Amino acid sequence: MKRSPGPRKTAHLSDSVHRHLNMYALAASAAGVGMLALGQSAEARVVYTKTHRVLGHGQLTSGLDLSHDGVADFLLIHTSLFSSGSSYAGVFVSPEPRSQSNGVWGSVKSSDFYASALLVATPIGPSPCFLHRELVMAEKGWNAGWGYLGRWANNGQGVRNRYLGLKFMIRGKIHYGWARLNVTLGHNTDVVTATLTGYAYETIPNKAIIAGKTHGKDVITLEPASLGHLARGASAISAWRKAGGN
Numbered sequence: 644m645k646r647s648p649g650p651r652k653t654a655h656l657s658d659s660v661h662r663h664l665n666m667y668a669l670a671a672s673a674a675g676v677g678m679l680a681l682g683q684s685a686e687a688r689v690v691y692t693k694t695h696r697v698l699g700h701g702q703l704t705s706g707l708d709l710s711h712d713g714v715a716d717f718l719l720i721h722t723s724l725f726s727s728g729s730s731y732a733g734v735f736v737s738p739e740p741r742s743q744s745n746g747v748w749g750s751v752k753s754s755d756f757y758a759s760a761l762l763v764a765t766p767i768g769p770s771p772c773f774l775h776r777e778l779v780m781a782e783k784g785w786n787a788g789w790g791y792l793g794r795w796a797n798n799g800q801g802v803r804n805r806y807l808g809l810k811f812m813i814r815g816k817i818h819y820g821w822a823r824l825n826v827t828l829g830h831n832t833d834v835v836t837a838t839l840t841g842y843a844y845e846t847i848p849n850k851a852i853i854a855g856k857t858h859g860k861d862v863i864t865l866e867p868a869s870l871g872h873l874a875r876g877a878s879a880i881s882a883w884r885k886a887g888g889n
Contacts, residue, residue, distance in 0.1 A: 688861040689852060691843040698734060699836030706739070709811060709820045709844040711865070715739045716811040717747070717822075719837060720777070732835040733782035734795070734826065736807055738775060744817075746773030748808025750794075755779065760794040760805035760826075761854050767808040767819050768851025781826045783835050795826040795837070802826050804840075806854040813848070820844030821854045 690710075698705050698721045706715030716739055723732040736758050738745035749758045749772065758778035761767070781796035783789065791799045807822040822842040828835050843862075845852040856862065 688846050688850075689843055689856060689859075689863070690846060691841065691857045691862055691864045693841050693864060693866040694839055696839040697836060698839070699732075699834065705839065707822060707839070707842060709809065709822075709842055710813055710818070712813075716742060716745055717807075717809060719839065721835070721837070723835075729784065729786040731782070731784040733793070734780045734835055734837040735777050736780055737777035738811075742811065743775065745809070745811040746775045747778050747810075748772045749774045749778045755792070757792075757794050758807060760797070760802050761808050761821070763804065763806065763855035765806065765808070765854040766851045767806075767821055767854055769849065770808075772808070773810045780824075780837065781828065781835055783828050791828070795824075796828060796835075797826075799828055801828045804855075808854070809844075811844075816848035818844055818846070818848055819850070819852045821852060823855065 692711070696705055698719050703721050705719045707717040707719060708714060709716050718737045718739055720735040720737060721733070722735070724730065736747050738747065747758050748761065748767065748770070749756060751757075751774075756774055756776060756778045758780045759772070760780075779793045781794075781801070782792040783796065783799070789799065791797075795802050795805065803825045804823060805826075807824065809820040809822060811818055811820065820843055823840050825838045825840065826835070827838075841857070843852065843857070857864065
């Protein structure tokens with residue numbers, strides 16, 4: 644005799660994400676699509692946000708609000724120093740200071756703390772690798788020669804489409820997420836920039852998320868273009884689906 648499956652765990656989405664879903668539903672109804680086309684997205688387990696934010700060239704700090712509740716969960720930080728005969732620039736990631744339970748996937752080497760530059764498809768979930776402090780992503784300095792530190796510096800080559808592994812709290816429960824960035828180190832200059840191109844989180848507490856997963860029936864994509872596609876009618880639904888609406 645087969646045992647009937649237990650009740651499904653409820654996913655607690657933030658109020659902001661709920662508003663996005665409701666707006667999708669209203670726009671779809673106005674376009675004659677109906678709720679059926681949105682059924683899969685309404686049950687999304689991964690919320691993915693497209694963005695393009697450049698850190699550097701005067702932009703020194705950027706908050707990362709994974710769950711769209713209006714409160715930054717992490718900080719991306721750029722710093723630079725100049726003095727006679729030497730110069731320095733770097734990018735760092737830190738849990739938001741008031742969020743003592745949040746952590747970033749990283750490692751320790753010689754008493755220095757580094758954020759890991761994870762590859763696409765890396766599972767991000769329960770692990771002792773999460774560190775609850777500011778971590779170096781990439782550093783570049785000049786003092787009688789160029790020197791580089793950090794997994795994202797990649798010996799001065801920089802990286803593209805690598806991922807921060809993130810752990811944070813929603814209503815007292817642990818959730819996992821990722822942020823995708825490119826890091827560039829200027830040739831023979833002290834310029835270091837980081838470009839945030841997207842981020843996502845898993846709505847089920849304690850469930851691992853796959854770095855870079857942005858498509859599938861369990862993924863919803865938040866972007867300004869989505870509502871624009873829906874407002875143009877049913878003929879634009881295929882374009883909305885390509886953006887992650889399924």
